[in-house]
Amino acid sequence: MSERKFKQVGTRPIRHDGLEKVTGRANFGADYSLPGMLQGAVLRSPHAHAKIVSIDTSPALEVEGVKAVISGRDFPIPTREGDRQQYGDVPDLANNVIARDKVLYHGHAVAAVAATTIEAAQRGAEKIRVEYEVLPPVLDIESAIAPDAAILHDDLVCQGPAPVPSSPTNVARRTLLSGGDIEQGFADSDVVVEREFTTPMVHQGYIEPHATVVETLENGNVTIWCCTQGPFAVRGLTASVTGIELSKIKVIPSEIGGGFGGKTTIYLEPLAVELSRRSGRPVKLVMSREEVFRATGPTSAGRVRVKMGARKDGRLVAAEVVMYYEAGAFPGSPVGAGCMCALSAYCFDHFVIDGYDVVTTKPRVAAYRAPGAPIAAFGVEQVVDEVAERLGLDPIELRLLNAVQENDVAPYGPKYQAIGFRETLEEARKHPNYSATLGPNQGRGVASGFWFNAGLQSSASVHMNEDGTAIVTTGNPDIGGSRAAQAIMVAEELGIGAEQVVPLVGDTESAGYTDLTGGSRTAYATGMAIIEASQDIVRQLRERAAKIWGVELDGVAWEDGRAVPSNGAASDVEPLNLAEIAAQMGATGGPIVAQAAVSPPMAGPGFATHLCDVEVDQETGKVTVLRYTTVQDAGKAVHPSYVEGQMQGGAAQGIGWALNEEYIFDENGVVENPGFLDYRMPVASDLPMIDTVIVEVANPLHPYGVRGVGETPIVPPLACVANAVAAATGKRFTDLPISPPRVLAAIDGD
Amino acid sequence: MARMHVETTINGESAEFLCQPGESLLDALRNELNLTGTKEGCNTGDCGACSVMLDGRLVPSCMVLAPEVEGRSVGTIEGVAQGDELHPLQQKFLEHAALQCGICTPGFIVAAKALLEKNPDPTEEEARYWLAGNLCRCTGYDKIIRAVLDTAAEMNGTNGAATNGAAG
Incomplete structure (x- = not known):
């Protein structure tokens, strides 16, 4: 691709939605209200695993103020006809939104009530009588795959290559990737390291609980306001679960208070729709923090066994990775993505990656930032570290010896185009933090990470105002500054300032179909559509200038936001700036508008290398992060501040996952820490500044070279922190979190 | 249950509202006064999204009962900017x-x-x-x-x- 000189891309304008967000004006999910609106409450299962024998909702209706009550049996029986592959399995989704015959985790929704006040709705929910036949909970991988395990789904048939169980099972799918001859590979190795790792279930931890307001009209039309990463996904999924025609549902996305993958599915919307239909009133449903922890999708607990062989010269030869990921109540853990990512950063001639998707009576997992990859990297990157240690090699040197580069083939198939993995390693090695002096009980860790990034479908429309400013509309909720990046891209093409572009988040009736804000795809894929539409605008602006000057289109060039004569045509005229052309739109052909749609089958993958320094308190076992450095290939950073923000935020989430965060279940499958006091996410005093280095190796698939940046940053930190703690203590920590009691036990074991 | 009448000062202006005796200041601000700039993240005092000033002291408004602000002074995000000038x-x-x-x-x-x-x-x-x-x-x-x-x-x-x- 050409070495384009950018004027707007790479600058740091103030985000367009910033003013509303620093003044409290921005409306998030729970901030919407409508006249006559009812408040809803959800009755949730007190058991982790039980059959629903009967539900009597009628007592709820006797509570003053209660206007509607529903249970799972008020929804159509879900069928697979409604499946939309990109959204997952509709029957499972429907059964997760509200249980019909069986509850599969503590907190599973079984009924919902709408009333004039929240208190009345809660009183109504308490009056509902549910008779359960309690079944044994299935709370970990070992008991789920045991021969005598209680089976969650009688009709679950394991998918994937043999050998897989043929009778009813809790193993939903096996994923197998292999190449070379693994036994020969280990035989050819001078050093073989093998370890098993576990990671607990953790939550995305977005600060805004799920919320929705639904209004239904007499003609059956439904309007849904909600906080979501994907308004079109909410529309499609809600249509499938409720049986309402898709075209009768309009979804208006609010501002979104974090998602990290957790707001890519639906929980409350069908319940609010049905309550609104029955009551004839708008209905609002807002989750409590406790409900968010108990009943929305965290990410999988995992068990990962890694065996890796290398030659004395540091060349990695063979790797075998066996992974079991808990999906929670329904199939669909990210173990497949974990398999794709596990060994994709290094060249192995011989490899086996074997992944199992296992259901347990815990909340159904949802996407969480680079789903599946951090769990795999926690194991693989620690074993890589240990191989380096055994060979007496610097951990960055070992990675450089084996790092994938252009034309290498990933274990899951694709051949890499231009990638910047080696560059991240080189930059990390050069960084002052890699040579900073360490004190007693301190240690330094290195880890790298890979994420493949998504393309999917996007559209965008751009239209000109009469004063020469532009408006760009997409269907992607702005979860972390994407409006600013979108305005920059329009400004770059038009040759104006980013502040002269108004970026809008449309609803499902004002924006063209666009897949969700997720998969690190918005700046990449939606950006492609925006650039294409903007280039169409420029062509139209040239046409208008050509008309004004009475020349052919090729007699007009577009430079710095102005039409200028070219090819010797109309050399006597003054250039026309954008405002001058826009002011004459009506006389030269009418409004100037453009739209574009893209569906890139691939995206350029993202690579990162992180450095972490820790100090371990020998008396308490507490691990303090002293320095943290993230180096990442962004392809091209459109708004570098928000790229850095993604790198820092992903690192912080990963540090939390490494050191503190975990779902703690009791023996009945009840989450014991469903709040921010006991589910301990990092706070400001837990962290140092997080240094960032953006590497830019242009992605050949994008006109500016952009790569997705949002997810890769959470892949390395789990292992990076663990490697640092290993360096500080001489002990390998194979189970997360690396909490003070675990550290203390390891130290005291000396 | 009868609602309580509360007179208070919010962002320097006198204000009054009706609330349940057990209602939080957070809910009163958001639901009775439409001051939705103050956010709910946890309702247990652990996240700080609902931070407000009460007589010059920083508090999580989810941990304050709305009737407690009778005669006192509350500062919210809506009062941080002065006119058209940001803080x-x-x-x-x-x-x-x-x-x-x-x-x-x-x-x-x-x-x-x-x-x-x-x-x-x-x-x-x-x-x-x-x-x-x-x-x-x-x-x-x-x-x-x-x-x-x-x-x-x-x-x-x-x-x-x-x-x-x-x-x-």
């Missing part, structure tokens, strides 16, 4: 890209303003500990802390960038 913290949050999703931002700005009123020249460590009651899941806090420290420097006339520029 320096608000401007610095924008300049430093110290927000991503923005749900925690009102609470952070209210809490940081309280910090600078009490300690106009905090160290990084003091800022981190003061703001430890406010959760942000997006930023990793780096840009938030930088925005707060830069605001303090500017308000004290010791702005680092300006000083460097003059020296250079």
